[in-house]
Amino acid sequence: MSETIVLGDVKLALVRKQVKHVHLTVHPPTGAVTLVAPKGTRTEVARAYAISRLGWIRRQQQQLAAQARETPRQFIERESHYVWGRRYLLSVGESSERPKVEISHRRLRLTVRPGSSITKRKEVMYEWQRAQLHAVVPALIAKWEARLGVRVSGYYLQRMKTRWGSCNPIKSNIRLNTELVKKPRDLLEYVVVHEMAHLLAPSHKDGFIALLEKHWPQWRESRLELNALPLSAEDWSDRKLK
DSSP: OEEEEEETTEEEEEEEESOSSOEEEEETTTTEEEEEEETTOOHHHHHHHHHHTHHHHHHHHHHHHHSOBOOOOOOOTTOEEEETTEEEEEEEEEOSSOOEEEEETTEEEEEEOTTOOHHHHHHHHHHHHHHHHHHHHHHHHHHHHHHHTOOOOEEEEEOOSSOSEEEETTTTEEEEEGGGGGSOHHHHHHHHHHHHHTTTOOSSSHHHHHHHHHHOTTHHHHHHHHHHSOBOOOOOTTSOOO
16 A cells, blocks of 8 residues: 655655665656655655655656657557667558568568457567567677676566666576667667676666776766657556556
8 A cells, every 4th residue: 555745746655565775766657756665664754755855856757758758559550660779660461370570671560360459469569579689688698798707597578667677686687678679779788788787786886887887888878868769658557566
């Protein structure tokens, strides 16, 4: 159960969980704010913390408000879709054969069974996008294992609400947002490097920044470009907090 904290024009959902530290998140695309605090945290303490971060919250909300958003995809003829940062026009065909997606110069062809719903078309496209990522991620991991001197036990692809990636240093695995298939390949590589660097430096403190400066010196530019690209139109407002 969450509690609402109101700070002028900013509303926060306060969630108490079995965590050690406070986590403050501004969620795309609407800018909703969640403050996750350890169990037993008093409301006035959480409120004071939120006030201290109010400037940061407003900046994040402003960035989200200014950021371009995709309109909801309908998976219909001549609709725009992005693959590796390039815009493609979709063509849709029907066949009794197995559904598939094919890519050519500036065209994506989606073939589905007759009468397939938008939901089914979306599923076919999503599985194809995952396949594109699986085709390139292992080589990127191998490349950066050698450069960073680390070992990744495995990687996972999933839809993620607020992150492009995450790392579990204890299990030595990383997770990547499937939306990365829509971004330029160098930005996917940046996220891979970023998450693998956490195997050496779990936090975002000086040691981590030094690693990025050494191995991906343009990391600030990559981060800005990644966060300036269009957001998915998916509405996360009704999703349960994790």
